[in-house]
Amino acid sequence: KGKNNGGGIPLGYLLDKQTQKLVVDPETAPLVVEIFERYSEGATVRSIIEDFNSRGLTTKRGKPFNTNSFNALLKNRKYIGEYSYQDVVIPGGVPAIVPEDLFYRVQQRMEKNKRAPAHSKVKESEFLLTTKLFCGKCERMMVGESGKSHTGAMHYYYKCGNAKRKKGCNKKAVKKDWIERAIVRLTMERVLNEEKINRIIDALLAMQEREDVTIPALRRQLAETEKGIENMLNAIQQGIFTASTKQRLEELEKQKEELSLSMTTAELQKPKLTREYMEHWFSQFRYGDPNDREFQKRLIDTFVNAIFVYDDKLVLTYNYQHGTQTITLKEVEDFLGSDLVGLSPPHKNRDFDTLIRSHGSYFCAVIFRITVRVDACTHIISNQLRNAVYNRK
Incomplete structure (x- = not known):
């Protein structure tokens, strides 16, 4: 019962020669969870393959990874403990490596991508603040819209849902480029500073002690x-x-x-992260290029919870406790007068760069599930990091 039926040994497992059963391989099992977690967090199969191959990692047969091997891995139900032979399926017949909720999130994303393949690049016309931008007058979500000028040029805006449907709100539309640029720069300035980062890291370290x-x-x-x-x-x-x-x-x-x-x-599934590792992870945002669309999207998705737009101010709520800030539009305009140039990055540490490539999504996951509901806004800095990639020794 549960003995290997002669097929190939999947990545993450070893064959116990005495019992002829699969056992978890502590060396490669973390790679399996890394693949599942990164894909569930939005990474493309191609980007993970390129990363794995650049790190010199190989399949069980010693070959470079490719799309076929990755897709087969992501669909392999052995990783949730299912043993199958012909028409017989035995739940728990092999040791599980991947949590079931993570496995099924991946299946949902694969099915969704199969029906509508995602674009690998963030388009200039993509509305990065969708579901995060709200009207300060009526609190309705603001939605993206576009239109052509008399010259034929395309213009993009965010508009209050009630104002768009003429349901009693007169909030004017906000230029897409202006508001997205403002949020990115304000986030880099007001959240990704040494004081705030240290406070967030302190909270994460304390959380690890309350395992x-x-x-x-x-x-x-x-x-x-x-x-x-x-x-x-x-x-x-x-x-x-x-x-x-x-x-x-x-x-x-x-x-x-x-x-x-x-x-x-x-x-x-319960790896420990050091302060040094966390600081280096934050540095990828602190020293990123604010003009790069991929970076803008990642920054907004990671740190911004909600923005309320008034006629004279913005109220921003970030994903950490007591993360609500108010700034006047005059202050925003003065602030955006500065050059849109990223800060100079610190001296690079190659070992840490490898860790970031290997476990970036894993750390992102830890950060985003310490959920603390303080008021009407949800302050999220979470421990999804707990479902993610394993920290290899």
């Missing part, structure tokens, strides 16, 4: 089981060997194996 009790509990159970095995072996050495002794020893050995596997899986 659930799963791993300590498993560790205690494993220690107790090993102690039981030791006692049984001592009894056997003293000549106490009966059918009951043998049965109990076999039960303890099996329990030890199951606990060891559970603890390995739990530790893979």
Whole structure:
């Protein structure tokens, strides 16, 4: 039951020659979860393949990754513990590597992309503040719209949904380029500064210290089981060997194996991040190019929760506790008078650059699920990082 049926060994597993069953490979299992997490967070298959191949990583057969091998991996139900042979499917027949919720998020995205393939580049006409921009007068979501001038040039705006439908709101439309540029620059200036970053990192480090009790509990159970095995072996050495002794020893050995596997899986899913790693992750935003559309989208998606647009001010809510700020339009205009040039990046650390490429989406996930509802706005800096890529030793 659950023995390998002669097919290839998937990435993330090894074959136990004694039992002929698949076991988790602690060296490559983290790569599997990295692939699933990065894809679920929005990375394209092509970008992950290019990254893996640039890092010298290979398939189980020692070959470079390609689209076919990645698609097959993302659809492989062994990763959620399903063993199948011909028409027989046994849930839990192999050790799971990927959480079920993550696996099914990936399947949904693959199906969606199959029906409507996504564009790999962020278009200039894409409205980056969709679902985040609200009318300050009526609190209705502002939606993107476009129109041609008498010269034939295209112009893009955000307009209040009620004003657009003439439902009692007279809020004027806001130029798309102006508001997006303002939000990007304000976020880089007001959130990605040393004081705010340190505060967020402190919260994340504190969160890691409040981990659930799963791993300590498993560790205690494993220690107790090993102690039981030791006692049984001592009894056997003293000549106490009966059918009951043998049965109990076999039960303890099996329990030890199951606990060891559970603890390995739990530790893979609960990696620890250092302050230094977090600081380096933030630097990719702090020193990014504010004129780059891909960077603008990533920055907005990562840090901006909501923007309320009034006639004389903006109220911005960011994804961290007490992250609401008010700024007048006069201040915005004065601020945008400065050159739109990114800050100079710090000296690069190659080891950290590799970590960022490997685990960027993983860290992004940790940041975005410490959810704290403080008032009508939701302040989110979350621990999705907990469902993400494993930190390789």
